[in-house]
Amino acid sequence: MKTTIKKSLLVVFMLGTLINYGNNKTLIESMDDKKGHTLTIRDTTQKEIYSLSIKDTGNYSEIIKSTQLEDGEFTAELSKGFEIIEKPFRVEKGRVTFITNEEKRIFKPVIRNEGDLIFISKIAFDKQPLKIILYYNSEVIFTETLEGKDILERVYRLSERYEGKYKVVIDNVGRRYIKNISI
Secondary structure (H helix, E strand, C coil): CHHHHHHHHHHHCCCECCEECCCCEEEEEEEEECCCCEEEEEECCCCEEEEEECCCCEEEEEEEEHHHCCCEEEEEEEEECCEEEEEEEEEECCEEEECHHHCEEEECCEEEEECCEEEEEEECCCCCCEEEEEEECCEEEEEEEECCCCEEEEEEECCCCCCCEEEEEEEECCEEEEEEEEC
């Protein structure tokens, strides 16, 4: 069963198949992509070097010139659904090498609302704190930091007397997630 799961995960995400072709071309290949997934390459300062939004469901591959990337270390990110998969790689003289033991899987927080209730949950195997900020008409009305559990969950009830625009901002592992809500 574990072998089947591992093979499935390999098939689902083969983003790391950056292959050097000799003419300073690099193939970025991602398997079983879905519309709306985003592939991003960042440098060590987190500056975005390359970004692609997947427009069609299916297998995707694109060739980019590795000469566009100076020698150094980079991270390829596949942002999909409720997770981000990061694969660090190094470029040396146009050759791309993945740093396989440093691949990370980051689970995004889930923010949803039903009427005057806001539900927030996040898988936090990394044990990193989750800072939640609620705004009402651009003014901070509540702040809380959750930490210490594998699954972080909260439900907030908004006052029905205060109809208008709310915004939920979540900071986690150097990333910011925002959801606008109206009641």
